[in-house]
Amino acid sequence: MIKNLHHYALVAVLGLLALPLAAQSQSYPNKPISLVVPQTAGGTNDIVARLVAPAFGEAIGASVVVENKPGAGGNIGTQGVARSAKDGYTLLLTINSAQAINPALYKNPGFDPINDFVPLYYIGATPYVLVSPPGSPYKTLADVVAAAKKRPGELAYASAGNGTISHLLGAMLNTSAGIEMQHIPYKGVAPAINDVLGGQVPLAFASLPSALNYIKAGKLQAIAISSAKRSSAAPDIPTIAETYPDCVGEVWVAIFAPVGVSADVIKKTQAAMDKVMARPDVRDKLAAQGLDLNPVPPSKLPALLKDELAKWVRIVKVSGAQLD
Template sequence: MNKKFQKILLVLGVVTSFGVQAQGYPNKPISMVVPQAAGGTNDIVARLIAPAFGESIGASIVVENRPGAGGNIGTQSVARSAKDGYTLLLTINSAQAINPSLYKNPGFDPVNDFVPLYYIGATPYVLVSPPGSPYKTLADVIAAAKKKPGELSYASAGNGTISHLLGAMLNASAGIDMQHIPYKGVAPAINDVLGGQVPLAFASLPSALNYIKAGKLQAIAISSAKRSSAAPEIPTIAETYPDCVGEVWVAIFAPIGVSADIVKKVQTAMDKTMAKSEVREKLSAQGLDLAPVPTTKLSALLKDELAKWAKIVKASGAQLD
């Protein structure tokens, strides 16, 4: 190869490299990993915000469900992904704040493997039963559970999820012994309640609200400290048992090592996304409380939740390999 040709190639290489750099982030689709199956809270949130977020940041957003091991598989995959901002984690506190206490080796460190990017909102869980069920109120449930200890059962989205632990909390608060039936996600749990295979379930409000509105599920009580603006007619468990409170919050994380510039671009784009009235209306209609938690406080919130749920997991006796 002569020197003149080598020089031409070198110049072309520099121009090409400069062109790629000039395009900046993002210049290809962004993968938003949901570490749970379709139909759950973060899956619903991801699919509601993806179009607006893509428009705000200037790239298409691909929502990817990577379920398994209570969220560990999808979370691990993001922790081990390239630190280039093209793989983000849209997760819930049951995976990020409970699994480290529940699993002997979840395969990730929730604090040291991730950069907190954006807090989206929180929503309660709702205790539901099928239409025609004798369990219409919390008092009905407690009375039945006390009459026949160990016979009344409830479904959850899986071992160690908030929906499981809320049942354990209610057992302790009310002095009852409901039996826990874990499912691989909230959708199959709801399906079995709809089909009458299980009498009760704890489900996140976004995953159950459409069924409740359609009259396909009966809402018994919700798990927040106060009633939800999306369904103010549903009483809270806390109205009877003040200590029985637990919500799911949704937030975006990136693998540690992502540049500060990319972090800023994602946060700015999410600010624009969450400022859109149509996005806020859709999320609120699903039962999400959009009261903001500043990004600077998301890390502290995660640490507080890790400590809170560690105590509850220990008290429940739940432990997974």
């Protein structure tokens, strides 16, 4: 009898010792999740992150903290996530310019978009818009092209930085229209827009979410957008493609995790985001910012990333852009 009691006691102790391990595997998440945005505040992915984070936190059962970690066109924040613990508590909410253009643009971006990351969830895509300040003579694309042809190299446009989509769209327009606009890079879209608002630079390419409130308030003039078809959020703005069909480029937003996270983390993250994107209030807010929410399922996201890498390599080569 005593022997049996010892046996049961030993089994109970071993069971208690095993509990923390079992609980650990089942309890993700049990602390705050960091959602890293590798750009400054005010850009597309920052706007999307701050709209999505509260609902994501509710759905997954933990607080979700948005952290802006800008620098080197998104490379610094992206590298940081690639090198972070593979426990699901550091995720990357990024745009295709950082994930698909930087590897073509930088000699050493410090990360491999295919081998360092697991694509978790595609949220949506949005065009860029070419804008000018109120009262500007540049009201239409024809106005811009005529002025650029009259004064080659003088008409300037601002972008969110070297090698960003806003930079490369200007390079694409130069090629498509046979013009030569001068590129002025900024450290993020917010300072670029500020200098257009202040009249320091006549034009800028900005993502529709970052510019739409200014356009609606009459503080910026919308000249044309960069999608293949007009945006449902701003149907009155013509597309560049209506005049130059090959001049198309959009920014899409997706969530990535560092390679090595568990299948459990991937499953829970994707299930939580499915709940987020099923919420009408979240969808309405994102759509109001100009995002097209046509879904790309997680299984198709790796193929989309590879297609984008191939596309932007060609455009970077044509633009002649190269950064160390």
